[in-house]
Amino acid sequence: MEVTARAPGKIILAGEHAVVHGCAAVASSIDLYTSVSLRLRSALFNFIVFALSIEDEDTIKLLLNDIGLDFSWSIRRIKEVLSHLGSPFSLTPTPCSPETVTSLAALVEEQRFPESKIGLASGVYAFLWLYTSILGFKPATVVVSSELPLGAGLGSSAAYCVAVSAALLALSAPVELDKSQKGWFTLKAEAELVNKWAFEGEKIIHGRPSGVDNSVSTFGNVIKFKSGVMTRIDSNMPLRMLITNTKVGRDTKALVANVSARKSRHPGVMCSVLNAIEAISDEWCTIIQSNAVDDLCLSANEEKLGELMEMNQGLLFSIGVSHASIETILQTTMKYKLASKLTGAGGGGCVLTLLPTHVSGAVIDKLVEELESFGFQCFTAGIGGKGAQISFDHSS
Amino acid sequence: MEVTARAPGKIILAGEHAVVHGCTAVASSIDLYTSVSLRLCPEDEDTIKLQLNDIGLDFSWAIGRIKEVLSHLGSPFSSIPTSCSPETVKSLAALVDEQSFPESKIGLASAVYAFLWLYTSILGFKPATAVVSSELPVGAGLGSSAAYCVALSAALLALSDSAKLDVSQKGWFSFKSEAELVNKWAFEGEKIFHGRPSGVDNSVSTFGNVIKFKSGVMTRIDSNMPLRMLITNTKVGRDTKALVANVLARKSRHPDAMCSVLNAIEAISDEWSTIIQSHAVDDLCLSANEEKLGELMEMNQGLLFSIGVSHASIETILRTTMKYKLASKLTGAGGGGCVLTLLPTHVSGAVVDKLVEELESFGFQCFTAGIGGKGVQVSFDHSS
Numbered sequence: 001m002e003v004t005a006r007a008p009g010k011i012i013l014a015g016e017h018a019v020v021h022g023c024a025a026v027a028s029s030i031d032l033y034t035s036v037s038l039r040l041r042s043a044l045f046n047f048i049v050f051a052l053s054i055e056d057e058d059t060i061k062l063l064l065n066d067i068g069l070d071f072s073w074s075i076r077r078i079k080e081v082l083s084h085l086g087s088p089f090s091l092t093p094t095p096c097s098p099e100t101v102t103s104l105a106a107l108v109e110e111q112r113f114p115e116s117k118i119g120l121a122s123g124v125y126a127f128l129w130l131y132t133s134i135l136g137f138k139p140a141t142v143v144v145s146s147e148l149p150l151g152a153g154l155g156s157s158a159a160y161c162v163a164v165s166a167a168l169l170a171l172s173a174p175v176e177l178d179k180s181q182k183g184w185f186t187l188k189a190e191a192e193l194v195n196k197w198a199f200e201g202e203k204i205i206h207g208r209p210s211g212v213d214n215s216v217s218t219f220g221n222v223i224k225f226k227s228g229v230m231t232r233i234d235s236n237m238p239l240r241m242l243i244t245n246t247k248v249g250r251d252t253k254a255l256v257a258n259v260s261a262r263k264s265r266h267p268g269v270m271c272s273v274l275n276a277i278e279a280i281s282d283e284w285c286t287i288i289q290s291n292a293v294d295d296l297c298l299s300a301n302e303e304k305l306g307e308l309m310e311m312n313q314g315l316l317f318s319i320g321v322s323h324a325s326i327e328t329i330l331q332t333t334m335k336y337k338l339a340s341k342l343t344g345a346g347g348g349g350c351v352l353t354l355l356p357t358h359v360s361g362a363v364i365d366k367l368v369e370e371l372e373s374f375g376f377q378c379f380t381a382g383i384g385g386k387g388a389q390i391s392f393d394h395s396s
Numbered sequence: 397m398e399v400t401a402r403a404p405g406k407i408i409l410a411g412e413h414a415v416v417h418g419c420t421a422v423a424s425s426i427d428l429y430t431s432v433s434l435r436l437c438p439e440d441e442d443t444i445k446l447q448l449n450d451i452g453l454d455f456s457w458a459i460g461r462i463k464e465v466l467s468h469l470g471s472p473f474s475s476i477p478t479s480c481s482p483e484t485v486k487s488l489a490a491l492v493d494e495q496s497f498p499e500s501k502i503g504l505a506s507a508v509y510a511f512l513w514l515y516t517s518i519l520g521f522k523p524a525t526a527v528v529s530s531e532l533p534v535g536a537g538l539g540s541s542a543a544y545c546v547a548l549s550a551a552l553l554a555l556s557d558s559a560k561l562d563v564s565q566k567g568w569f570s571f572k573s574e575a576e577l578v579n580k581w582a583f584e585g586e587k588i589f590h591g592r593p594s595g596v597d598n599s600v601s602t603f604g605n606v607i608k609f610k611s612g613v614m615t616r617i618d619s620n621m622p623l624r625m626l627i628t629n630t631k632v633g634r635d636t637k638a639l640v641a642n643v644l645a646r647k648s649r650h651p652d653a654m655c656s657v658l659n660a661i662e663a664i665s666d667e668w669s670t671i672i673q674s675h676a677v678d679d680l681c682l683s684a685n686e687e688k689l690g691e692l693m694e695m696n697q698g699l700l701f702s703i704g705v706s707h708a709s710i711e712t713i714l715r716t717t718m719k720y721k722l723a724s725k726l727t728g729a730g731g732g733g734c735v736l737t738l739l740p741t742h743v744s745g746a747v748v749d750k751l752v753e754e755l756e757s758f759g760f761q762c763f764t765a766g767i768g769g770k771g772v773q774v775s776f777d778h779s780s
Contacts, residue, residue, distance in 0.1 A: 265688065268663035269695055276656035276702070283650060304649065311653055311702040318660070318698030324718060331711050 004037040005166035006184070007388040009148040010155035010216040011243065011343045011352055011381075014284045014312050017259055017321060018277035024226040026233075026284045027216050030243065030381040034146040034159035037394075038167040041139040058139035062127055064120070065145040071111050071124065075137050078128070081107055088136035090172040093196035096129040096204050104128050120150075123157065126201035127164060134168040134197065142167070149377065152245045153344025158213030161201030166194045166218075166388045177390075184389040186220075194218050194388060220387030224285050235288040235384050237301065240355040242333075242364065245377040246325035248348025255347045259319050270319065277315050280308050288384070295357070302356040306339035309354055313341040321346030328374060329353075336367050355380065400433040401550035402568070403772040405532040406539035406600040407627065407727045407736060407765075410668045410696050413643050413705060414661035420610040422617075422668045423600050426627070426765040430530040430543035433778075434551040437523040445525040446511050448504070455495050455508060459521050462512070465491055472520035474558040477580035480513040480588055488512045504534075510545060510585040518552040518581065526551070533761065536629045537728030542597030545585030550578045550602075550772045561774070568773040570604075578602055578772060604771030608669050619672040619768050621685065624739040626717075626748065629761040630709035632732025639731045643703050657702050664696050672768070679741070686740040690723035693738055697725040705730030712758060713737075720751050739764065 008029040015025025041058070058075040081103045096104070104125040113121060127142070142164075148156040166187065169175045175190055187194055195218040202209040212225050222233040263270040287305060292298040313330065316322060326342045329351045333340045340353040355364060368378045404425040411421025437443075444462065446455040465487045480488075488509040497505065511526065526548070532540040550571065553559045559574045571578055579602040586593040599614055600607050606617040647654040671689060676682040697714065700706060710726045713735045717724045724737040739748060752762045 262691065266663075266667065266691065266695070269660050269667065269692070272656050272660035272663055273695070273699075276653050276660065279650070279652035279656055283653065307646065307650065307704075308653070310704070311650070311657070314698045314700075314702030315657075316698075317701060318695040320694070324715065327711065327715055327718075331708065331715070334708060334711075 001040040001042065001171060002037065003167050003170040003390055003392055004035055004394040005163045005170065005388060005390045006033040006035040007159040007162035007166065007217045008033055008220060008385065009159050010213055011241065011350070011383065012153075013222070013343075013352075013383075014308065015277055015281040016344055017256070017316065017319060017346070018274045018281075019225065020256055020259070021263070021274050022227050023274050023278035024224055024281040024285075026222060026224050026281050027212055028222040028235075028383045029216050029220040029385055029387060030154070030241070030383055031385045032147040032154070032379060032381050034144065034148055034156065034163045036160075036163040036167045037143045038171060039141045040171060041141075060131065060139060061141040062124065063141070063143045065143060067117060067120065069113075069117065069120070071108075073107060073111075073128075075139055077110075078107065078132065079137055082132050083137075085132070088132070088134055088172070090134040090169060091174050091193065093193070093200050094133060095200055096125070100129070101125055101204065122205045123160060126161060126204040129204060130161070130164050130168055130197060130201050134165070134172050147379075149245050151249065152247075153349040154243070155213040155217060157205045158198065158202055158209075158217045161198040161205070162194060162214055162217040162388050165197035165201065166390055169194055169197065170390050179392045182393055184391045184394070186386055186389050191218055191387070216387075218387045221384050222288060224281070233285055233289060237288045237290075237292060237298070237384070239288075239302070239305070239383050240357075241381055241383055242353040242355055242367070243343075243379045243381055244329050244351045244353065244371050245379075246323070246329065246348045246351065247375065247377060248323060248325045250323075250345055250347035250349055252345040255321050255345050259321065262320055273315050273318050277312060280312050280315075283308055298357060302354065306354045306356065309339045309341040309352065316342055316346060323347050325376075326351055329371060329376065332370055332374075333367065336363060338367070397436040397555055397563075398433065399551050399554040399774055399776055400431055400778040401547045401554065401772060401774045402429040402431040403543040403546035403550065403601045404429055404604060404769065405543050406597055407625065407734075407767065408537075409606075409727075409736075409767075410692065411661055411665040412728055413640070413700065413703060413730070414658045414665075415609065416640055416643070417647070417658050418611050419658050419662035420608060420665040420669075422606060422608050422665050423596055424606040424619075424767045425600050425604040425769055425771060426538070426625070426767055427769045428531040428538070428763060428765050430528065430532055430540065430547045432544070432547040432551045433527045434555060435525050436555060437525065439523070441523040443523055444515065446508065447525070447527045448507070449527060449529040451501060451504060453498075453501065453504070455492075457491060457495075457512075459523055461494075462491065462516065463521055466516050467521075469516070472516070472518055472556070474518040474553060474556040475577065477577070477584050478517060479584055480509070484513070485509055485588065506589045507541070507544060510588040511548060513588060514545070514548055514552055514581060514585050518549070518556050518558075531763075533629050535633065536631075537733040538627070539597040539601060541589045542582065542586055542593075542601045545582040545589070546578060546598055546601040546772050549581035549585065550774055553578055553581065554774045563776045566777055568775045568778070570770060570773050575602055575771070600771075602771050605768050606672060608665070617669055617673060621672045621674075621676065621682070621768070623672075623686070623689070623767050624741075625765055625767055626737040626739055626751070627727075627763045627765055628713050628735045628737065628755050629763075630707070630713065630732045630735065631759065631761060632707060632709045634707075634729055634731035634733055636729040639705050639729050643705065646704055654703065657699050661696060661699050664692050664699075667692055682741060686738065690738045690740065693723045693725040693736065700726055700730060707731050709760075710735055713755060713760065716754055716758075717751065720747060722751070
C-alpha cells in the first residue's frame with residue numbers, strides 16, 4: 001500500500017511585519033513542493049522479511065533524501081515509549097505535550113544524529129508524533145524529498161508537515177479515498193483534517209506558529225490574514241515569480257523586536273508606514289481577484305502589482321528589515337526593470353521578483369546568471385496553484 | 397567702492413516631493429557658498445563686466461548699449477522688488493546674444509539675464525565689475541541658483557542707496573532690516589531661472605539656519621544643533637518635472653497607499669523640526685539625537701524609494717554608506733542629484749576619508765558641510 005503526497009511552499013506577497021501590528025498580509029502557494037511517499041509493509045512482505053531473516057523486527061523508517069539522513073526505529077521500541085497514548089486518533093488532531101516531546105527526543109537521540117543537523121531534530125519529532133497519532137504502530141517506510149530550501153522563509157517546514165499529514169491520513173482507516181484513482185488529486189472533505197494535523201506538526205517545529213504557512217500549503221491559492229483571521233482568496237491570475245535565496249540566515253525574533261523598538265521611537269511615522277503596507281495588502285487582494293479579460297488587462301495588472309511590490313519594499317526598508325544582500329538583488333533586478341521585494345522576515349532570506357508575461361526566457365536566464373554569480377540561489381515559480389495533492393500511482 | 401557678498405547653498409533635510417502634495421518639508425543652509433564681489437568703477441569707464449569664474453565665462457556690455465535696450469524702465473527702483481516681464485527678458489536675451497556664448501553653456505543664459513535684471517533694477521547704469529565664484533555644483537539640487545541670486549542681490553543692495561550699511565565695518569556681517577529686501581530681489585532673480593520657484597531656496601540662503609515649509613507657508617526654525625553632512629553628488633542629471641509628474645501618477649494609481657506614505661513623510665518632517673529645536677545638554681544627548689535623526693533619514697529614504705524617485709546611483713551611495721553604518725537619504729528631486737549622509741560627531745575623520753575615497757572611486761563628487769549656519773553675509777574689506 002503506497003501513497004505519495006506533495007504540498008507546496010509559500011511566499012508572503014505583501015504585509016509581512018506589519019501583520020504583527022494588526023495589519024493585513026497576503027500569502028500564496030508556490031509550485032515548489034515537498035513530497036512524502038509512504039509505503040506500508042504488506043503482510044506478504046513482512047513474511048518474506050522474517051523468513052529470510054533480513055530483519056528481526058518491524059521498523060518504521062524515515063528517509064530524508066535532500067539532507068541525506070536515514071532513521072529506523074523498531075516498532076517495539078516506539079511502543080515502549082508511546083503506547084501509553086493509546087490507539088491512533090487520526091480524526092482528532094491533538095497537540096504533542098512537552099512530556100511526549102521529551103520521549104520523542106529520546107527516541108531520536110538513540111539514532112545517530114549529526115551535530116551539524118541538530119536543528120532538524122524537531123522535524124523528526126513532528127514525524128513521529130504525526131505517524132503514531134494517525135497510523136499507530138504499523139511498519140512502513142517514509143521517503144521525503146523537497147524542492148524548497150530550509151529556513152529561508154518559503155514554508156518548507158509547513159509543506160513537510162502538510163505532506164506527511166496528507167500521506168498518513170490517505171492510508172488511515174477512517175479516511176476513505178478511492179485508491180484506484182489515477183494521477184494527482186486534491187483532498188476535499190479531508191483537507192481540513194490534514195491542515196489541523198499539519199498545524200500540530202508545525203507547533204512542534206515552531207512553538208507558536210500562526211497557522212498561515214500550513215493553511216496555504218494545504219489549500220493552495222491565496223490567503224489573506226489579519227489579526228489571527230484567515231480568509232481564502234480565489235485567484236486565477238497566473239503570476240510567475242523569480243525567488244532568490246540570499247542564503248543569509250537571520251534572527252526573526254530580533255528583526256520583529258527591532259521593528260517594535262523603531263515603532264516606539266517614532267510612533268507617528270511608523271503608524272503611517274504600517275497603514276501604507278496594509279493599503280498595499282488590500283490592493284493585492286483586489287487586483288488578484290479581478291478577472292483579466294485579455295492579455296492587455298493582465299499586463300496592466302502585472303504593472304500595478306510590480307509597483308505595489310516596489311512600494312512594499314521601500315516601506316520594509318523604512319522599518320529596518322532590509323539587508324545588504326537584499327539590496328544587491330534589488331539593484332540587479334532594477335537594471336532589468338523588474339520589481340522586487342523581500343519576502344518574510346527580511347534581514348536575509350528570500351527576495352521575490354515579479355516576472356511579467358512579456359519578459360522573455362532569455363532575459364530571465366541572463367538575470368539568473370547574474371544573481372547566481374553573487375552566490376545566490378534562484379527558483380522560478382508559479383504562484384497561487386493547488387494545495388496538497390496525493391497520488392496512489394506515483395512512484396517517488 | 398567694493399563689496400563682497402557670500403550666500404550659502406541649501407539642502408532638504410526631509411519632506412521633498414511630499415511637499416508638492418501639501419505636506420511639510422524642512423530645509424537648511426549648508427556652509428558651501430557662492431560669492432559675488434562687486435566693484436564700482438570710476439564714472440569715466442563705460443562698461444559693465446560680469447565674470448563667472450568657475451565656468452570660465454566673461455561678459456562685457458557697453459553702458460550705452462544697455463541704456464538703449466533698457467532705459468525705458470526708468471531710474472533704478474532698488475527698494476521695490478519687481479518682476480522681470482517676458483518682454484524685458486527678450487531684450488536681455490538680445491543683449492546676451494551679442495556676446496559670444498558657447499552653445500554648451502546655453503543653460504547658463506538665465507544666470508546672465510538675472511544679473512542684468514537685478515543690476516539695472518538696483519544700481520541702474522553705473523559702470524562696475526562683478527566677479528562670481530562658487531563652491532556649489534550647478535543643477536544638483538543644492539540651491540546654487542538661489543545662492544547666486546542672493547549673493548548678487550546682497551552685493552548690489554549693499555552699494556545702493558537703499559541699504560544704509562556702515563562701509564567701515566570689518567569682516568563679514570549679516571543684513572538686519574535689509575535682509576527681507578535682499579530676499580525679495582533674489583526671488584525675482586530666481587523667477588528668471590525657474591519660472592515658478594517656491595521661494596524656499598532663496599529664503600534659506602538669505603536667512604540661513606532651518607526653514608520649515610508647508611502649503612506655501614515658510615516658518616523659520618531656530619536651531620543650534622551642530623550637524624555635519626557628507627553631501628555626495630551623483631552627477632546624474634534629472635528631469636525634475638518628470639519626477640514630480642511620476643509621483644502624481646503613482647498617487648492616482650494607488651491613492652490609499654500613497655496617502656499613507658505621504659503622511660509618514662510629514663511625520664518625519666515634524667519630528668526633524670522637534671528634534672533640531674531641542675537643546676542637547678551634553679554629548680550623550682547630542683549622540684542620542686543624531687541617532688534618531690539618522691533613523692529618520694533612513695526611513696525617509698525608504699519612503700522616497702516607495703514613491704519612485706530613487707535611482708541606481710543613489711542606491712549605490714546608500715549601499716556604500718550602509719557598510720560604514722551611516723544613514724543616508726537623497727535630497728531634492730531624486731532620480732540622480734545629491735545624497736546626504738549624516739556624519740555623527742563620534743565618527744572619526746579617518747573613517748570619513750575612507751568613505752569619501754570609496755565614493756569618489758565610483759566617480760561621485762563629495763563635500764562635507766555643516767548645516768543650519770548663517771545666511772547671506774557681506775564684507776567691505778574682503779578681497780575675492
